Amino acid sequence: xxxxxxxxxxxxxxxxxxxxxxxxxxxxxxxxxVDTERAAAHLGLDPDAVRDALDRLRRSGLxxxxxxxxxxxxxxxxxxxxxxxxxxxxxxxxxxQRQIAGIQAAAARFAPAYQRHAACGARGVEVISTLDxxxxxxxxxxxxxxxxxxxxxxxxxxxxxxPMEDALARDRPLLERGVRLRTLYHHTARFxxxxxxxxxxxxxxxxxxxxxxxxxxxxIIFDRETAFLPTTDGAWGAVVIREPNTVAFLCGLFExxxxxATPYANAxxxxxxxxxxxxxxxxxxxxxxxxxxxxxxxxxxxxxxxxRRHIADIMDQLGAESRFxxxxxxxxxxxxxxx
Numbered sequence: 001x002x003x004x005x006x007x008x009x010x011x012x013x014x015x016x017x018x019x020x021x022x023x024x025x026x027x028x029x030x031x032x033x034v035d036t037e038r039a040a041a042h043l044g045l046d047p048d049a050v051r052d053a054l055d056r057l058r059r060s061g062l063x064x065x066x067x068x069x070x071x072x073x074x075x076x077x078x079x080x081x082x083x084x085x086x087x088x089x090x091x092x093x094x095x096x097q098r099q100i101a102g103i104q105a106a107a108a109r110f111a112p113a114y115q116r117h118a119a120c121g122a123r124g125v126e127v128i129s130t131l132d133x134x135x136x137x138x139x140x141x142x143x144x145x146x147x148x149x150x151x152x153x154x155x156x157x158x159x160x161x162x163p164m165e166d167a168l169a170r171d172r173p174l175l176e177r178g179v180r181l182r183t184l185y186h187h188t189a190r191f192x193x194x195x196x197x198x199x200x201x202x203x204x205x206x207x208x209x210x211x212x213x214x215x216x217x218x219x220i221i222f223d224r225e226t227a228f229l230p231t232t233d234g235a236w237g238a239v240v241i242r243e244p245n246t247v248a249f250l251c252g253l254f255e256x257x258x259x260x261a262t263p264y265a266n267a268x269x270x271x272x273x274x275x276x277x278x279x280x281x282x283x284x285x286x287x288x289x290x291x292x293x294x295x296x297x298x299x300x301x302x303x304x305x306x307x308r309r310h311i312a313d314i315m316d317q318l319g320a321e322s323r324f325x326x327x328x329x330x331x332x333x334x335x336x337x338x339x
Contacts, residue, residue, distance in 0.1 A: 028075040124243035131236035150221040175205035210261035213282040
């Protein structure tokens, strides 16, 4: 491809010059004249090819007429040939740079307003990527909490001793200074030793705990002002929300589930039989809706092995040899109906 200047000249930009052009340029420099017939004979090239090469050298500015004798042509240095073309390009570049600077200057006048509103948005939502940072902020907000903590903790038996101990160490000062603490668990927490120990200790200090067969997700809310949600990548980070409308919506979601949840009871109390029956009914409802074992386990916060054991026990109680038969038997007995 040739690069054409505003004066009609051009210079090769893409690809190398041909061997004929190089040979002819060298011959003209050596003989200080332009004679295509002699050059073709001397170089052993086709005269038409030499004439085409001469035309390209002229257009490129590598062969020019002399100022003292316009009838005479000579080869000039590449820097002379390219100087005019480069000057034109540099002029275009300077003009483009001037236009860019103008666009940037005009856009910069809008930056303060954008940054002001962006800062407001950043104060509303914050993503924390590491578990240590999450725990540090939870501990700080616990110390600053004045009135209430709402918490939904799915998973039940999936929680281990260390997080339970951390939670009790964080919650004890809250309860002792009169902060209201309410927590939702899956029903499976009733059968989980560390959860039972934690709930017993915290309930003695005034904490309130309820369980449900299904929960909407993990959440912690301080003073109806700051909410913690899990990140979607499955890591131990958190999304911290301080935007008032969003926090109010999450509080309403918690209250709605709290009203229908069952107060936490020890394994030997009457509540055990109630939640066990509700758990079996929920499993049957989820299976009848076509959910696989893995999906049922996630919805109920149970280990997959435990879920499959429950399913096997239910089928045995119903005298069913297949899930289809279990569904039919459950429907006939009214187990799939809402209470």
